[in-house]
Amino acid sequence: MNKNDVIREFSGGLRTMAPLIVAVMPIGLVFGAVAASKGLSSLEVTLMSAFVFAGGSQFVAMDIWSHPASWGALGFSALLVNIRHVLMSASIGTKMPAFSGPAKYAAMLLLADEIWAMAETRATQARLSAAWYAGLAVPFYFVWVLTSLAGSLAGAFLGDPKVIGLDFAFPAVFVVLLMGFWKGRETGAVLAASAAAAVLTHQLLPGVWYIAAGAAAGVIATLVIDQRREACA
């Protein structure tokens, strides 16, 4: 790939990600403001967003934040909240033949939900390149870190994003991307199993076990359909 190709691929990824970059801004601001209200300094907020870079687990950490901070509880909760990333990285990892070995691992460090979902969608349409992925991930990363910092400085001046529906932006993105993965009845079975397990787990268990449960149920549904097909054949 020559220099022009790299630039074209990078800006392709960036353009695809632009709406999500806009949508993550209020969320980063809110995270920073919430973290400041829990007593984190602006530097601590920035470090957390830069090192962890996983919005869901960062918000959960704020929920269970204590003084002094308990690294065991926070580390374990981050592990549970992000357990879905094991499946996500296994899936996207098979779509990275164009990546060098180190580039694959570097890409995984930035595997936030939004970046992963966009990369999966790209891989269904074209060959996923490292430059495209960088266009998705790197600007999004910096916006997340910088808006977290800005939120911690602005603190309580920020209003509630719920009032104007901005908290719905990410669920809406996931709905749109989900529609792109529809491949007929078998997908329907996967979705039904995933939704049923996720809702049930969400009602019964605290935290975000529901994501892991739904994902596992969807995969199991595929395996069951596979077995039946083999039994019939």
Place this chain on the structure above:
Amino acid sequence: MTVDPNVFLAIVAMAAATVLTRISGLLLIRFVTIGPQQKRALEAIPPAVLMAVISPTALVTGPAETLAVLATALAATRLPLLAAVATGVIVVAIARALIGA
């Protein structure tokens, strides 16, 4: 601008846990042979994860959110991403204002 040692340790623990989950899928596919069945299981992961993420919002949060998810899904069949997402955000804001959720 200070960093408390306890807070720093907590951030490092969270970062280590997150990196572990993000790398281990990649390690998994290196050491497991991908046959047709494994391939179909892997292909089920994106829709299964996305469905699980949105299910509580779509089904048990409230009528405004359920309505907005339906509107977004419908919009996604005709409109590009940004327009479909905007539809969802507008529908949820209006529905919440009307229903009072």
